[in-house]
Amino acid sequence: MMARASALSAADRRVWFMIGAIAVALLIPISQHFFGLRLSYTVRVVALGGSILGAISGVLGCFAILRRESLVGDALSHAALPGVAVAFLLAGRELSLLLIGAGVASWLGLRMVAAIMGTTRIKQDAALGIVLASWFAAGIALLAYIQSIPDASQAGLDHFIFGQAAAIIERDLRLVSGVGALVLLTVALMWKEFKLVTFDAEFAGVNGLRTGLINTVLSTLIVITIVLGLQLAGVILMVGILIAPGIAARQWTRKLDQMVILAAVFGAFAGGVGAVISAMDSDIPTGPMIIVVAFGLVLLSITLSPERGLLWRRLNERANRRRFAAQHTLRDLYRYALRHGGVDAPAPDDFIRGVGDRRAELGLRQLQADGQATFSETGWRLTAAGVQQARRNAHNDKLWDMYRLHADELGLPAAQEDRLASITALLPAAAVAELERKLREAEQRR
């Protein structure tokens, strides 16, 4: 498999197709009319809110996953709860102020994790556990206190625990889309900085990037994303909507830009669909609903995606086993025939099965299916196609032998030896020509 810089590979096309298809599907609940289907105003607001938040979470979640900071996201969202409560006590029920309170608390939580790790020998996972549990406990206690105050406006504050999409109104939507647009714009502007700091922070530092500043901006964006999503997904499950789209997207692609865009549409899909389902029956909290949809996507991706997917890998293993068996059985048949009078000589069934055991069984079936060997009363005989293939394989094998012997002295490029594969596909043409020359020399000497 030679990697050429082609314009658009099959994998690329597949990813862009998925992105397009999901994006179009999302227009259904958001548009006012769709094939005569009239959706209510509330449903549209909720769907739009859920989609926007899901998309932003998906984008920032990719970086959280790649930096192995998924659990940092979890601690951050739990740490936000006391901030919401304190902001309510100080300023009353005003969403933007509640969110600022959440953001400040989250950020303080993050500082506390850093402080614990910097001053003690407690490791990151334990430090996160400490902050997550203690700040969440403080938040629950404060909410209980607030509920005891006789004041009607506290209603709905506990939505921050599990999330409630039905609570989203148009004014919230403007806030969310405004801040969200700023977040995405920052990601676009600082794309290469974020990428390098995520991949190799030390190299970024030596290379002259301001890694401290870039890390701070990235963490701040993650905090903002979490805070925006709190009302929808709730502090407990926010981490799910943050990381699930990225995990699902990672299965389908090997390019960071595709992963981030795909995570955005996955997130938008999960956020939108989850929010709408929950808004239709307000007894279902939104957070769990979104997570169900999001992890449905994760499950599908882990199972079905090409190359990384479990199903694909299983099928691939089976195909490889069959190819291996067929190649070996073909070689056995060919050698037997050559020693017994020529390529037309049949090999007795017992002999072939005796040599190859269960592998022969599999190989013979495969060769028969490929039309490379036929069975008659006298035994197994190679067809013309089978002989041709056997000769090709034998030649390929000899070239690999030459490669093993002479790659070093000839200065040939490194390649993983794989005798199932054709060497011409793994090495540049010039290198193969060198090997052919070596092979001719070796055969003349003999």
Next chain:
Amino acid sequence: MALSVDDLTVAYNEKPAIWDIDLAVPKGVLMGVVGPNGAGKSTLIRAVLNLIPRAAGAVSFYGKPYERARSLVGYVPQRGSVDWDFPTSVLDVVTMGLYGKLGWFRRPGKRERELALNALEQVDMADFAARQISQLSGGQQQRTFLARALVQDAQIYFMDEPFAAVDAVTENAIVQILQALNGRGKTVLVVHHDLQTVAQYFDWVTLLNVEVIASGPTAQAFTRENLRRTYGGRVAHLQSGAP
């Protein structure tokens, strides 16, 4: 001097990892840094490059402090220090070597792409430009990192164990690249493990075991006596090549 280090000390949890290091590395040498496990070889490089906090000491590159010398410095970190499953291609990783020069917000374009391809050619990896980094062998990963350092076009290169767990072909290729760099007047510092090849690869050597035991031209510093003081007698018998 390409690199001067004065009284550099680094401590992890109060125990010094490197102690009172003084080094003067002249321009244009190819220097090996050798010493036993835990001697602080990587720590020395990382402290010099400001990647870990220093307890004390000063470092200058071509007479300038680190902050003003960044464009002079190239770095090849240990291969295991990054996640090779990161979703990106070989060409992309090499292009990262140019991000610092590009500055804020500017994206790599055609010129950067060409520089990166050129560097890949130098390490014999041009055919792998579009390859995903997860599909590379250890030697190919090392060459990719080397290409990324080459595009930095630095004056002084720091390489942390570039020969660790690579095959003989790759080791040879890397040595040739290092010698080519050296031939163009660059200064190269290499953390190295294999004492057998020190005299063959490097014209300058620093023996380190928390403190600097010896530093200078290989012929003078790489002696049996200095090795014994560095390794404590354990490997003296290995040193048939050392005087």
